[in-house]
Amino acid sequence: MTNPPMIALQDAIKKxxxxxxALAGVTLSVASGECVxxxxxxxxxxxxxxxxxxGLDKPSSGTVTVDGTRVDQLGEAGSAKYRRASIGMIFQFFNLLDDLTVLDNVMVPAQLAGMGKGEAKRRAIELLGSLGIDRHAKAYPQRLSGGQRQRVAVARALMNKPALLLADEPTGALDSSSAEDVRRLLLDLNSxxxxxxxxxxxxxLAAxxxxxxxxxxxxxxxRDVVNDGSGAGLAARTPLTRPAGAVG
Ligand SMILES: Nc1ncnc2c1ncn2[C@@H]1O[C@H](COP(=O)(O)OP(=O)(O)OP(=O)(O)O)[C@@H](O)[C@H]1O
Ligand SMILES: [Mg+2]
Incomplete structure (x- = not known):
């Protein structure tokens, strides 16, 4: 028996x-440990x-299952709880809270999830250390470079040990050197x-x-293809999804 997928969408439509x-019937599945x-x-x-x-939005029809949870069926409270427990998100523009220090920004998700302050602080400092920005723990985000801010956002996203890390254009606002840092960080996390x-x-970046x-x-x-790592992955197509109607 194969493991159930981490993410499974079945004919998800969003109007x-x-x-x-906006989504015209998406069916896909992602296994645990994949970087897609x-x-x-x-x-x-x-x-x-x-x-x-x-779980920030609901499909008009179809199903969305993540880590065994029917996300499309969650109510508001259930959906917030699901996000705190299972999802880490990073965005193009970091979405850090400017009037909180780096450390406090990173601690927010853990505190919302009910983790004690001491434990949250220990974990936040450990994460900041592993991302190479612990010396900025007491700084405010505005004093940091874009790449440093994105590292803080990654630390915050990882705070509750999410099953799934969602990144929406995480290098879109970064210079090429910071973008490369974030790219390597994502590679390390996936490994x-x-x-x-x-x-x-x-x-x-995708390839x-x-x-x-x-x-x-x-x-x-x-298209749904395996990258060969050379950057030419989209040329060498290897379909992963079965055609609609395939059995077995
Ligand atoms: N809240 C909304 N209300 C109405 N239409 C929306 C809403 N959110 C997205 N759309 C529409 O759905 C479509 C898909 O938008 P979406 O934001 O998912 O695109 P995207 O691929 O993320 O684009 P980008 O690369 O610019 O971020 C667009 O036509 C957009 O206008
Ligand atoms: Mg977008």
């Missing part, structure tokens, strides 16, 4: 108002997909077993960070 659907890049042009539905997986979904429009790339076009999965 807003009258326009074309979600690639696609602006408006192709990448953030919508992450939001459904994070330690962290499951990661990385949203990007950068083909090279050099993730083993697998899913490309969205107009809210649908256009």
């Amino acid at each position: 807003y108002d009258d326009g074309p659907p 890049a979600i690639l696609g042009h602006s408006g192709s539905g990448k953030s919508t997909l992450l939001n459904l997986i994070a 330690e077993g962290q499951t990661i979904l990385l949203v990007t429009h950068d083909v090279q 050099s960070t993730a083993r697998r790339t899913i490309e969205l076009v107009d809210g649908a999965v256009k």
Whole structure:
């Protein structure tokens, strides 16, 4: 028997108002320990997909299951609890709280989850140390470079040991050297077993960070391929999804 997937979407559709659907029936599964890049042009539905997986939004129809939880069926409180327990998120613009120190920013998720302050502080300092920014623990985010801020955001995302790390354009606001730091950080985390979904429009970033790339076009999965690591992964296509209607 194979393990159940970490993420499973079955025919997930998301419609807003009258326009074309943001997601037009997405079926995919991601195994524990995978690092998958979600690639696609602006408006192709990448953030919508992450939001459904994070329980921040509900599909209009279809199912979203993460780590055995039917995320699409959670109420507001259940969904917040699910996010605290299972999901770490990082974003293009860091979303740090400017009036909290680096250390306090990183401690927030643990405190929301009810972890004691002493334990939260120990874990936050340990994480900041492993990301090489512990000497900035008492600084406020505004004093940090973009790359340093993104490291803080990664530490915060990892605070509750999430089953799943969701990253939405995490290098989009960074210079190339900081972007490379964050890329390596994601690679290291994945090599330690962290499951990661990385949203990007950068083909090279996708190919050099993730083993697998899913490309969205107009809210649908256009391609689902294994990267060969050379950056030419999208050329050498190896479909991973079974065609609709396949049995077994
Ligand atoms: N809250 C909303 N209300 C109405 N339409 C929305 C909403 N959120 C997203 N959309 C629409 O859904 C589609 C997909 O948006 P989404 O944000 O998922 O794209 P994206 O691939 O993340 O784009 P980008 O690369 O620009 O971040 C777009 O057409 C967008 O306008
Ligand atoms: Mg987006």
